[in-house]
Structures are given as structure tokens and as C-alpha cells.
Amino acid sequence: MNSAAPAWITQTRTESALHVVHESGVVDPAAAERAAADLLRALGIEHSSESMRETPARMARAYAELFTPRPFDLTTFPNDEGYDELVLARDIPVRSVCEHHLLPFVGVAHVGYLPGERILGLSKLARVVEHFACRPQVQERLTKQIADWLADQLDPVGVGVVVRAEHSCMTLRGVQAIGSCTVTSTLLGSLREDARSRHEFFALAGIMS
Incomplete structure (x- = not known):
């Protein structure tokens, strides 16, 4: 079998397991929050109210979580x-x-x-x-x-x-x-x-x- 992993996976083999890490790009939470705020404004969605003031930051955190799998050992x-x-x-x-x-x-x-x-x-x-x-x-x-x-x-x-x-x-x-x-x-x-x-x-x- 071809053991090459996709370019975005880092694999480190130990005696007992293969340690697998997702090599995503560097996450910039502040930039993601600004981009989320810009998107909402561009869509005509006002987010200055108390209930939506933190929405851009929540959006940034949510997508960062969706795109970041946990490392694990393939035992x-x-x-x-x-x-x-x-x-x-x-x-x-x-x-x-x-x-x-x-x-x-x-x-x-x-x-x-x-x-x-x-x-x-x-x-x-x-x-x-x-x-x-x-x-x-x-x-x-x-x-x-x-x-x-x-x-x-x-x-x-x-x-x-x-x-x-x-x-x-x-x-x-x-x-x-x-x-x-x-x-x-x-x-x-x-x-x-x-x-x-x-x-x-x-x-x-x-x-x-």
C-alpha cells in the first residue's frame, strides 16, 4: 500500500502508535472576527445590539473549531x-x-x-x-x-x-x-x-x- 499521507497531515511513528496531527494553517482569531463582522455588515445584518455584539467572535471560534480536529494516536x-x-x-x-x-x-x-x-x-x-x-x-x-x-x-x-x-x-x-x-x-x-x-x-x- 502507498503509505504517503495527505500534505495536511503530519504523522510521527512511535514504538506503539502513529501520532497523527492535522497541519492546518495558522489561525488568526482577531482577523477572523473582523472578517465575520464585515460579512454581517455586507449582508445588511446589524450586530451592535447586546445579543449580537459578540456574534462575530462566536462565528470565528465556531469555524475554527469545525476546521481543527484533535490529534490522536493510531494504536x-x-x-x-x-x-x-x-x-x-x-x-x-x-x-x-x-x-x-x-x-x-x-x-x-x-x-x-x-x-x-x-x-x-x-x-x-x-x-x-x-x-x-x-x-x-x-x-x-x-x-x-x-x-x-x-x-x-x-x-x-x-x-x-x-x-x-x-x-x-x-x-x-x-x-x-x-x-x-x-x-x-x-x-x-x-x-x-x-x-x-x-x-x-x-x-x-x-x-x-
């Missing part, structure tokens, strides 16, 4: 028992921001893999989802980045990722399709090539009965 363990069945974490929360309108999209991810020589600490599947979601994204890219990176780091027999999310850029503006959701998937290795493994993954993920 793996030897697959001593030779476990060769599917490992699947369902309903991992997804919170990201559409890169076209900077409006949130939220939903869940189902992430699974067929182990090779190593297995992953289960909480790390949620950490990986958060790591790739905390930046301006499109759902298709997010789904593939999660799958590709897990394949690179674990060298498993197969990887599957399904993301189901509601995009506020689609429900709150434009077509205003309230209640609609988007489903994307990426399958790698035997989960893509073997029909029975693929069916099992989608069934356990709740995509089919």
Missing part, C-alpha cells in the same frame, strides 16, 4: 488470533462543512475492515472519521480519504466506508429538499472484489436487508 495491535471476519463500527457521527457554501453537513459513517496482520483500537475508527471531516469537504472525497488512509495504515484484506449525511446547503437553501440525505461508499480489497464480503458489509452497515 494497532498484532492480530495474534488470526481473526479474519469483518470488523465494523456503525453510526460514527460525522460533522463536516461543505466546501462550496461553508454550510454544515451532518450524519453518520459506517467503517469496516477485514484484518490482515494487525487490528485497530476501535475508538480510532471514529478518530479517523473526525480527522478527515474537520475541514472544508465534499462527501465523496471524505468517504474515499477515510478508506484509502485505513488501507495504507493497516494493510488489511479489505476496507469499506459508507457515509450517510444531510447537507444544509441542499436542505436550507437552493432546492430546499428538507429531509433528503446523501449516501456515498468506498470499498477496497476483498470488500470490493468478493460479492459475499461486499454483501455482508452492506447488510451489517444497514444499507440492505
Whole structure:
């Protein structure tokens, strides 16, 4: 597998884990607050009242939080028992921001893999989802980045990722399709090539009965 990480990820390997840090640009809270205030004024929104006086600062802090995932250690363990069945974490929360309108999209991810020589600490599947979601994204890219990176780091027999999310850029503006959701998937290795493994993954993920 290709172990190269995206340019905005810094990885430091120790004896026990891979330390993963999102290398975002330098955050300038004061500049972000001024820009938020300018945006509100440009949109004709008065923010001098007591209830809205701090809104530009809140906006700046909120977007900084949305774009800054927490560092984590990708902890793996030897697959001593030779476990060769599917490992699947369902309903991992997804919170990201559409890169076209900077409006949130939220939903869940189902992430699974067929182990090779190593297995992953289960909480790390949620950490990986958060790591790739905390930046301006499109759902298709997010789904593939999660799958590709897990394949690179674990060298498993197969990887599957399904993301189901509601995009506020689609429900709150434009077509205003309230209640609609988007489903994307990426399958790698035997989960893509073997029909029975693929069916099992989608069934356990709740995509089919």
C-alpha cells in the first residue's frame, strides 16, 4: 500500500502508535472576527445590539473549531488470533462543512475492515472519521480519504466506508429538499472484489436487508 499521507497531515511513528496531527494553517482569531463582522455588515445584518455584539467572535471560534480536529494516536495491535471476519463500527457521527457554501453537513459513517496482520483500537475508527471531516469537504472525497488512509495504515484484506449525511446547503437553501440525505461508499480489497464480503458489509452497515 502507498503509505504517503495527505500534505495536511503530519504523522510521527512511535514504538506503539502513529501520532497523527492535522497541519492546518495558522489561525488568526482577531482577523477572523473582523472578517465575520464585515460579512454581517455586507449582508445588511446589524450586530451592535447586546445579543449580537459578540456574534462575530462566536462565528470565528465556531469555524475554527469545525476546521481543527484533535490529534490522536493510531494504536494497532498484532492480530495474534488470526481473526479474519469483518470488523465494523456503525453510526460514527460525522460533522463536516461543505466546501462550496461553508454550510454544515451532518450524519453518520459506517467503517469496516477485514484484518490482515494487525487490528485497530476501535475508538480510532471514529478518530479517523473526525480527522478527515474537520475541514472544508465534499462527501465523496471524505468517504474515499477515510478508506484509502485505513488501507495504507493497516494493510488489511479489505476496507469499506459508507457515509450517510444531510447537507444544509441542499436542505436550507437552493432546492430546499428538507429531509433528503446523501449516501456515498468506498470499498477496497476483498470488500470490493468478493460479492459475499461486499454483501455482508452492506447488510451489517444497514444499507440492505
